[in-house]
Amino acid sequence: MPAPSSDSTTDTGPLATPAFSPLYQQIKALILQSLQAGEWKPGELIPSEIELAGRYRVSQGTVRKAVDELAGDNLLVRRQGRGTFVATHTEQHVRYRFLKLVPDDGDLNREGPAQRRFLECRRTRASAEIARTLGLRSSDAVMQVRRVLSFAGQDGAQVPTILEDLWLPGGPFKGLTAERMASFRGPTYALFETEFGVRMVRAEEKIRAVLPDAEQADILQVPAGTPLLSVERVAYTYNDTPMELRRGLYRTDTHHYRNDLS
Incomplete structure (x- = not known):
């Protein structure tokens, strides 16, 4: 393998910009x-x-x-x-890297792992918007997943807290089923990593406050007109290749969105 170049500038004059990275x-x-x-x-x-x-x-x-x-x-x-x-998403310190919704008391262990209920997992054709976000061609195959994540409340009963819709490129995730996702005990990104060879390395998110429609309010068991947190995430694997579009609606009556900045 050739050695990397150590040159750092061009010879075009005093205003030249670096030709190579450090x-x-x-x-x-x-x-x-x-x-x-x-x-x-x-x-x-x-x-x-x-x-x-x-x-x-x-x-x-x-x-x-x-x-x-x-x-x-x-x-x-x-x-x-x-x-x-x-690094692997199965490790404890990485496991919560993309988990930003935490209980108001800050104790992730109290409520235990999320209970996941899958409402849909199907192969479909990408809309123009989904294709553009995932770097696909319009009508390329994608996997579409809808699930509800519930956490234990103060009385121990499970409370539906997050409603998520996921879109994944059909090629890398061929064979993904709701049963396969439900039976995997670790984080979803660990499933993608260990069973499909796709490792999410970074993500970009857009956050806004929204009102749910009637179906969303019913699934999350909140009154119509309850403000929810909308989080849209695009997750990337190596080389900035988009591999997931995720849209989540979060209840914030007992949880808050936490982001550690450094």
Whole structure:
């Protein structure tokens, strides 16, 4: 494999912009290529910094800086005395990365895992809007899923709290069924990762307050006219490839949306 270029500027004059990214960013991109290609799968140990430095013909410090950024992006996980591993959605610290609705008392353990009820899981044709969001052609196949997530209330009874609609590209998620999703005990993104080979690495969200229609209010068991939080998420795998459009309606009478900024 050719060594990354260490040139950083052009020779076109004093106002020239950098022609190449910093060296550690080039190494980060090369490691990302290997992750995307599946050379190192979720949960697997990647080569040591010394081995990677030899592979890319750069210093160990350059590799360390690239790995630090990938760890900061939750794509790699450092384990003291064991090495660096590819992050996986089955790990506890990653599991709640995309879970932003938390009970008002802040105790995620009190209400236990969400009870999932699937109302629909079918293969259909993408509308123009869905196709555009997922980078597909109009009428390409998509998987459409509708589910309700319920949490234990103060009296222990399950309270429907989130109504979600998901759209997924039909190709990568061929064979997805409601039964398969319902029987999987871990997070949905862990299912996508372990059974379909699709790892969500980042997401973009749009949040607004809305009023539910009659069907949505009935499913969530709230009076008509109850304000709900609408969260629209596009989740991406490596190389910024969109792999999921998710639209959720959240009750906020006992929960709130929390986002940690850093």
